[in-house]
Amino acid sequence: MAPRLSALGRIILMTTLLIAASTTAFAARYPSYGMLTTKTTPAGVMTVVINNTFSSINLFDAHVQSDLANLIEELQANDTDVRVVLFESGNPEFFISHIDVNYFFPGYEDPLPHFDPGLQNMTFPTALLWNITQLPQATIAVIEGRARGIGNEFLMSCDMRFASLSPSVLLAQLETSFGLNPGAGGAMYLSRLIGRGLTFEYVFASKDIDAATAERYGWINRAFLTSAELREYVQQLAARIALFPRGGIIGTKQGINAVSRPSMDVLIRDAQNVIDALAATPAPFALSQNFLKATHNQSLGDLELNYGTELESLFK
Template identity: 30%
Template structure:
């Protein structure tokens, strides 16, 4: 139900339940946590690409059949442990996670997409928050994240109607980085991953955490965090290392 393919410093993690629209069953959520924990600890991996099997769905969110058959399963919508909450499972990974959104990302699947650091969407991708229609309130962060990403009015439109938006609208609203033809989704995501992986993984992880830590705070507090953490980091940077990287940057600029 979950596959992992490694190619050099890049790992592709695929939610592999296409017959169930890659719904996030209890077993799949546990497997995702295990895999993300292992990739975080793997020194050979710098960047992770997360996608879904098939063209229909990135993921349809929690497995509603499972929820409907087991009263205890209902608590999954509010679980905070990384072994059950897929958003926390993604956050376990200190390395960049690129979401390659191949199809619909619905409700909990929408929340999982928002846990990624960068989103590349296929032209087949669509997004919907159907929590209200299902009668379950979001517990993995969507009610707070979405309004901060696309504005409170657009967020309310999506969440209070349960309507879908297509990939082009998602791009126009700033929800995804870019939209590409379905055939170009993985090549585009892998090219972006390779660009990131050309930077030392320690630097990637530090910068990702710096952005994330400040984003959840006020602007002034974010500036304080940046100053404190970057000052400590930059004291250990040597002129020799800067010169070596400057030369590499110049060489890369000539090829772009």
């Protein structure tokens, strides 16, 4: 899902891949791009910093997806060390901006398989998030910066979400504004957090929510005045959970997922396949073209920073 690359770009990616691959013992299934930095404490808390160095807005493109897929495979196999995984962003303005819009365009050359090899009928990005909900570790999103669309769906695929009260924290499902729907289940997970009525409002209107309101509604677990307080709270929480045997984490997650996660069938039928069908219609295509033009192919600027208030300019 990377933007189409020049020949030079491809060579750089390949080189990056080779370097990244040489630094880990884990046999990565997908190309590695160095988008993720990981650090694990002796107590079993892994911190993952997401930093898409090919993008000024931490785009959820094929580079990030590829690296995340490898990490998830590693965590699935990990059977002793890691008990808790913290996801952070290396970009102060964006946790994850959104999916690479080019993904929906005819002719896009996807470096990743369209369907996940392991999960039948699930597209690669949808499967990636689904797999996060299945990890044998507790997962926590540490939010500083914006997360819209699949960025917010990523947050909700984590077990817990904490944020700072920074004005940079703005969360949204913005798909309806493109004539699409949250295809990886964003509106489904959201309805388990903030209820049916508020879900309709925020998703239909593609509205940004700030950290304070997100806490009040239950979209995130809690918001903290400063980044330091956020990090202290999350570290203590993670350290505590990491004390406990692995079996309890896995077993407890099985029970919570059984009642508060959309079933795989429903997720595929009523979210993923719906967005795939809508993406093939004219309106989303035209709006996405406008968006790419207005953002200079998803570059840092007012529209990416303040989509919630600026989006109406796309309709003028």
